[in-house]
Amino acid sequence: KAGVTQTPRYLIKTRGQQVTLSCSPISGHRSVSWYQQTPGQGLQFLFEYFSETQRNKGNFPGRFSGRQFSNSRSEMNVSTLELGDSALYLCASSLDVGGQPQHFGDGTRLSIL
Amino acid sequence: QKEVEQDPGPLSVPEGAIVSLNCTYSNSAFQYFMWYRQYSRKGPELLMYTYSSGNKEDGRFTAQVDKSSKYISLFIRDSQPSDSATYLCAQGLGANSKLTFGKGITLSVRP
Numbered sequence: 056k057a058g059v060t061q062t063p064r065y066l067i068k069t070r071g072q073q074v075t076l077s078c079s080p081i082s083g084h085r086s087v088s089w090y091q092q093t094p095g096q097g098l099q100f101l102f103e104y105f106s107e108t109q110r111n112k113g114n115f116p117g118r119f120s121g122r123q124f125s126n127s128r129s130e131m132n133v134s135t136l137e138l139g140d141s142a143l144y145l146c147a148s149s150l151d152v153g154g155q156p157q158h159f160g161d162g163t164r165l166s167i168l
Numbered sequence: 169q170k171e172v173e174q175d176p177g178p179l180s181v182p183e184g185a186i187v188s189l190n191c192t193y194s195n196s197a198f199q200y201f202m203w204y205r206q207y208s209r210k211g212p213e214l215l216m217y218t219y220s221s222g223n224k225e226d227g228r229f230t231a232q233v234d235k236s237s238k239y240i241s242l243f244i245r246d247s248q249p250s251d252s253a254t255y256l257c258a259q260g261l262g263a264n265s266k267l268t269f270g271k272g273i274t275l276s277v278r279p
Contacts, residue, residue, distance in 0.1 A: 059211075061211075086265055088265045088266070088267075090267075097256075097269055097270070097271040097272060098212075098256065098258075098267075098269040098272075099269075100266045100267065100268075103264060103265045103266065110264060110265075111264040111265065111266055113266065145211055145212070147265075147267075149265055152264070152265065153262065153264045153265055154265060155200045155202070155217065155260050155265070156200070156202055156214050156217040157214075157265060157267060158214060159204070159211035159212045159213070159214075160211050161209075161210050161211040162211050
């Protein structure tokens, strides 16, 4: 069974640009959550999507947004990139909303120049 | 007080040692407790998952949860160089998928 797939693996952007990251959950999993991982803050929850609706949101500015498609695939968008947005962005999937445990992909490493 | 505190490390042990990793948490509403292992340039990999207080064993790994003390532990027996990684504790509430993570501890097992 394929795991959580995230694309691209690496991205380099400049300040002010925007970026879209993609996540395909484990087959049959309908809930997708996004996390940001940095050396200083560790892993922090961004948001959760289920049935194409955002179900839960962390403490991040509105520049961070996402969506989910009918096949449960999800995208995350960050607009007006700042240097502090450099991080590993991780996607996790679970069977149902609020479901545990979650399984993570290998992430997208975003670097802002 | 942070919601989850984890020993900062790093931790270096010889091969074959017993390793004890610990986390404390402040939110008594947490119901789910997990340990993830993360290798360099990879995502967190689920190691152990438990819903209640007590012990759970899987091979060389034992997870221990004490809800009354708000304390969780992961024990690794007969540690191997392949266990060298960052270990993250995580806690979850029942109503949503948000996980709250410790900062992680980097373990190095010397051959």
